[in-house]
Amino acid sequence: MYNEIVDEEVAMREAAKEMLTRENPTIFVGPLIIYAWNEEAKEMAKLVREMAEVLNAKIIPMVDYRPKYPKINPEVEINPNHPNLTIWHNNIKVCIFIGVHCHFANIALKIIRAETDCLTIAMCAKMGHEDAMITVRDQHPEDVKKFIEIAKQVKKELGK
Amino acid sequence: MGNNGFSGVNKSGQKIVSPDYLLFEAPREKVFMTGSEAVKEAVKRASVDASVSYPITPQSEAAHLIGELWVEGYVGVYFRGESEFGVMSEVAGCSMAGARIITTTSGPGTLRAMENFPMWAGSRLPIQLVLMARGVNSPLSIQPDNLEISFLLDTGVMIWHAENAQELFDMILAGFVVAEKTDVHVPIITAIDGFFISHTRESIMIPPEDIALPPYNPYMSPTPIIDAEIAPGRYIKDPFVMKSNYISYATHASWQWEVRAAIERSRPYAKHYLKGLIEEYGDPEAELVFVASGTAASQAKEATRMLLDEGIKAKVVKVKSIRPFPHQELLEATKMQSI
Numbered sequence: 001m002y003n004e005i006v007d008e009e010v011a012m013r014e015a016a017k018e019m020l021t022r023e024n025p026t027i028f029v030g031p032l033i034i035y036a037w038n039e040e041a042k043e044m045a046k047l048v049r050e051m052a053e054v055l056n057a058k059i060i061p062m063v064d065y066r067p068k069y070p071k072i073n074p075e076v077e078i079n080p081n082h083p084n085l086t087i088w089h090n091n092i093k094v095c096i097f098i099g100v101h102c103h104f105a106n107i108a109l110k111i112i113r114a115e116t117d118c119l120t121i122a123m124c125a126k127m128g129h130e131d132a133m134i135t136v137r138d139q140h141p142e143d144v145k146k147f148i149e150i151a152k153q154v155k156k157e158l159g160k
Numbered sequence: 161m162g163n164n165g166f167s168g169v170n171k172s173g174q175k176i177v178s179p180d181y182l183l184f185e186a187p188r189e190k191v192f193m194t195g196s197e198a199v200k201e202a203v204k205r206a207s208v209d210a211s212v213s214y215p216i217t218p219q220s221e222a223a224h225l226i227g228e229l230w231v232e233g234y235v236g237v238y239f240r241g242e243s244e245f246g247v248m249s250e251v252a253g254c255s256m257a258g259a260r261i262i263t264t265t266s267g268p269g270t271l272r273a274m275e276n277f278p279m280w281a282g283s284r285l286p287i288q289l290v291l292m293a294r295g296v297n298s299p300l301s302i303q304p305d306n307l308e309i310s311f312l313l314d315t316g317v318m319i320w321h322a323e324n325a326q327e328l329f330d331m332i333l334a335g336f337v338v339a340e341k342t343d344v345h346v347p348i349i350t351a352i353d354g355f356f357i358s359h360t361r362e363s364i365m366i367p368p369e370d371i372a373l374p375p376y377n378p379y380m381s382p383t384p385i386i387d388a389e390i391a392p393g394r395y396i397k398d399p400f401v402m403k404s405n406y407i408s409y410a411t412h413a414s415w416q417w418e419v420r421a422a423i424e425r426s427r428p429y430a431k432h433y434l435k436g437l438i439e440e441y442g443d444p445e446a447e448l449v450f451v452a453s454g455t456a457a458s459q460a461k462e463a464t465r466m467l468l469d470e471g472i473k474a475k476v477v478k479v480k481s482i483r484p485f486p487h488q489e490l491l492e493a494t495k496m497q498s499i
Binding site: 068071101103104 | 382407
């Protein structure tokens with residue numbers, strides 16, 4: 001299925017399955033959600049928490065992109081310029097990027113692909129990310145609700 | 161006006177229409193004007209927020225005419241920079257602040273400003289530079305030799321090369337549309353050969369002046385807009401990017417690769433708005449083919465006509481987009497030719 005364009009539901013089912021079956025599933029949430037800069041962001045934040053519960057996942061925020069000196073604490077946040085440190089430190093084998101500005105998601109996804117064995121999933125409000133292993137585009141609250149319902153179904157099927 | 165896909169007016173009071181309507185569907189009238197005047201007419205219809213200028217032959221007139229648009233209320237902010245380096249830095253600031261911006265330069269001005277072009281690209285700024293090419297070397301020349309375009313090839317910007325004033329007019333409008341796509345969002349340089357296009361008059365077809373492109377929406381940017389928390393350039397000065405260690409190398413490579421990937425992602429949009437990255441002219445079965453861009457394509461077209469008089473079948477493949485470069489299209493267009 002990888003390297004193919006598939007129906008959104010198919011991609012969402014695969015994403016849920018990977019999150020529910022790999023080690024240390026983690027959701028990386030970016031400033032487009034955690035800064036609560038509009039009503040949709042607030043709604044998305046609540047949905048991300050619900051998504052984390054359904055997927056038995058941790059949440060590690062990508063607070064912003066300003067310099068972190070001398071270094072970030074990988075326990076509490078991820079820096080897009082060295083996402084591999086957070087992924088190595090926490091032994092994360094699958095993750096979802098959501099609410100991260102496209103440029104920073106793309107550079108982080110390239111580094112993760114090159115330097116880790118973490119499976120990456122990008123839920124993008126705009127055009128999607130070719131460097132993620134699974135990506136869905138134009139994701140807004142209604143779409144995330146649909147993903148949560150699909151994840152619940154997959155979880156049941158897996159007996160998790 | 162029909163179903164143009166948009167409604168409302170921009171800051172200049174022009175009706176906002178879809179890019180497709182403006183470029184392909186709106187009625188057009190024939191005018192007789194120079195390339196510099198065509199720049200003015202394109203900018204007038206582009207909902208431009210700001211422009212910064214600096215004089216250098218042969219682009220001075222185009223810069224001056226954009227200034228007239230400011231007087232007429234079509235451009236929000238207009239001022240003269242201290243030098244080309246100042247101009248290209250100032251337009252970066254305007255773009256980071258969320259403005260649609262255009263500027264113009266030529267030959268040595270491009271070189272004086274050179275440090276800024278990879279900075280624009282690395283900062284993902286959809287600035288448009290109309291480059292009216294001229295010589296950069298000694299002995300001094302003001303004729304176009306396109307050396308400065310070659311120096312720009314690996315700076316991470318899109319480069320389109322117009323053959324004539326009509327193509328320049330359309331490329332300026334399309335340039336904003338493609339450069340501002342979220343998954344592209346890199347600078348666009350619309351180049352022409354100075355004097356040949358800037359100073360000669362030709363017939364071009366232009367849409368009405370009371371319609372314009374939708375304004376730039378900076379919230380569609382792939383990077384955050386500057387504010388009190390994120391000062392200009394601050395997010396690109398992470399010590400883990402700037403230091404010299406293997407993590408820095410990985411980050412640097414990833415960042416620059418992403419800029420190149422963004423140019424690649426412009427292909428489908430550019431193909432749509434430019435009606436292909438190349439144009440073929442002449443006999444499809446020709447055994448002799450000229451590959452050219454800019455006014456060299458016009459000269460090559462004339463050569464094919466002269467060759468035809470001699471019974472030699474030839475054709476021209478005009479390259480409209482140099483970055484992204486149309487590798488596949490060129491291979492396809494030249495596979496039948498032996499020369």
